[in-house]
Each structure stands twice: as C-alpha cells, then as structure tokens.
Amino acid sequence: MTSTKPYCIAKRAVWEAYQQVKANRGAAGIDDETIALFALINLYLHRKRLAGLAA
DSSP, rough: OSOOSSSSSOOHHHHHHHHHHHHHTTTTOOOOOOHHHHHHHHHHHTHEEEEHHHH
C-alpha cells in the first residue's frame, strides 16, 4: 500500500498534542486558531465521511 503522505505522524503524537491544547483550555496558539475553531473546521471538512459512518 502506498501513502500519499510524505511523512508519518503517529496517532499517539496527535492525541498527546490535542491533550496539551485541551489542558490549555483551547486557548489560541501562534496561529490564532482555538481548539473550538479547529474542531469546527475539521467537522465541516469530514462531514461526509462521518455521515457515512452513521449510516
């Protein structure tokens, strides 16, 4: 199986980063994006995939 990603990011690393942001109560970082905005954007981008899981 080939990957379209040029690098691999472990799910654990993503989870730990999310937990750090959550512990910071979702305060905006250097990019001025809050955790709430991040969640909203990702929900919007992945809504079709999520809808398919609910079916």
